Amino acid sequence: MNKLNLSKTIVQKRREKGITQERLAEYIGVSKASVSKWESGQSYPDILLLPELATYFNISVDELLGYSPQMTKDEIKKVYNKFSHDFAVRPFDVVMEECRQTIREYYSCFPLLLAMIQLWLNHSVLAKTEEIKKEMLQETIALCQRVKEESDSVRDIKSANTMEAMAELARGNITDVIRLLDDQLAPYSGDDVMLVMAHQMLGENQQAKKLNQIMLYQNVIGTLTLLTNYLTLNMAEPELFDRIYHQGVQMSDAFQMKEIFTNAVFGIHITAAQGYLMQQEKDKALEALQRYVDTVCGLKYPLKLKGNAYFDQVDGWLEESITIGSSTPIDETTIKANLIMTVEANPAFIPLHEDEQYKKMVKKLKEKLG
Numbered sequence: 001m002n003k004l005n006l007s008k009t010i011v012q013k014r015r016e017k018g019i020t021q022e023r024l025a026e027y028i029g030v031s032k033a034s035v036s037k038w039e040s041g042q043s044y045p046d047i048l049l050l051p052e053l054a055t056y057f058n059i060s061v062d063e064l065l066g067y068s069p070q071m072t073k074d075e076i077k078k079v080y081n082k083f084s085h086d087f088a089v090r091p092f093d094v095v096m097e098e099c100r101q102t103i104r105e106y107y108s109c110f111p112l113l114l115a116m117i118q119l120w121l122n123h124s125v126l127a128k129t130e131e132i133k134k135e136m137l138q139e140t141i142a143l144c145q146r147v148k149e150e151s152d153s154v155r156d157i158k159s160a161n162t163m164e165a166m167a168e169l170a171r172g173n174i175t176d177v178i179r180l181l182d183d184q185l186a187p188y189s190g191d192d193v194m195l196v197m198a199h200q201m202l203g204e205n206q207q208a209k210k211l212n213q214i215m216l217y218q219n220v221i222g223t224l225t226l227l228t229n230y231l232t233l234n235m236a237e238p239e240l241f242d243r244i245y246h247q248g249v250q251m252s253d254a255f256q257m258k259e260i261f262t263n264a265v266f267g268i269h270i271t272a273a274q275g276y277l278m279q280q281e282k283d284k285a286l287e288a289l290q291r292y293v294d295t296v297c298g299l300k301y302p303l304k305l306k307g308n309a310y311f312d313q314v315d316g317w318l319e320e321s322i323t324i325g326s327s328t329p330i331d332e333t334t335i336k337a338n339l340i341m342t343v344e345a346n347p348a349f350i351p352l353h354e355d356e357q358y359k360k361m362v363k364k365l366k367e368k369l370g
Contacts, residue, residue, distance in 0.1 A: 070108075228248070256309060286358065
């Protein structure tokens with residue numbers, strides 16, 4: 001991240017021009033001693049002299065100050081990962097204030113704002129009270145609206161709109177969610193397939209293969225997510241519920257999804273276990289929970305977003321296309337705690353608390369995840 005570094009810039013630009021301190025002092029209309037103090041950092045030019053200095057060196061005032069209102073992708077990743085870890089180990093209010101300071105410094109860096117929006121959405125559950133959480137989500141919505149109003153990037157605007165809907169959903173403002181998402185689905189356009197075909201027709205088979213695989217990867221995760229939601233909607237229909245769950249298991253197995261860290265892969269088992277308990281199907285609930293535990297304990301740590309042997313083209317794409325790269329959106333310490341609590345502290349599983357198989361599963365999770 002670039003900080004103000006006026007002294008170094010004046011020295012560098014003066015030397016690039018091949019002029020002395022006296023020559024610069026004469027042009028600006030100050031003493032040589034003043035220029036010397038500027039370059040040593042003992043003092044700074046009067047603010048009214050900054051445009052004149054910048055003009056002389058043929059640079060902007062921002063460049064003269066050594067300041068950039070933008071961050072690189074790598075810098076954004078580092079900032080996100082630092083704050084994600086800080087939320088796990090430091091006081092919530094302290095980390096929030098540091099986040100706000102970073103946002104103030106880079107208020108026109110929209111990729112950074114989108115990363116901070118995602119950070120706050122992922123960590124709003126850590127707020128000490130509902131009032132603090134609502135305030136945090138309201139700040140998140142304000143950032144979304146700034147990106148939508150000021151960014152020239154269609155991609156940024158779409159991302160901000162989606163995350164604004166997520167924030168409104170977390171606040172319980174359902175009508176706003178529907179408004180933001182237009183309450184309708186556009187018919188499938190086939191743009192993705194056309195893009196693959198275009199590269200194929202150009203003889204760029206490797207690029208076509210990569211794009212096809214990335215789209216398939218996203219669609220498999222999306223389908224698993226939709227199947228999980230569909231399970232929730234059909235808990236009162238035992239036969240359909242059972243069929244939907246087994247479709248999800250079959251898809252996960254077919255694409256080797258157990259190796260991929262995403263809630264879409266293991267969340268379906270938790271939803272299935274809850275539904276089976278509602279249907280008084282204890283054995284099926286325990287079977288679904290066992291699949292969850294085996295999946296979570298089979299993940300490779302440290303965690304990262306990645307593909308697998310089948311999806312072997314997606315790692316580079318994830319690193320490049322996601323603002324925070326392949327890092328997990330929540331610090332691993334928090335993730336591990338949540339994976340355990342999903343089973344141990346879930347009110348839906350209270351009827352299982354005295355079951356020996358359930359106890360063994362909780363013990364296995366704790367031993368594996370620490």
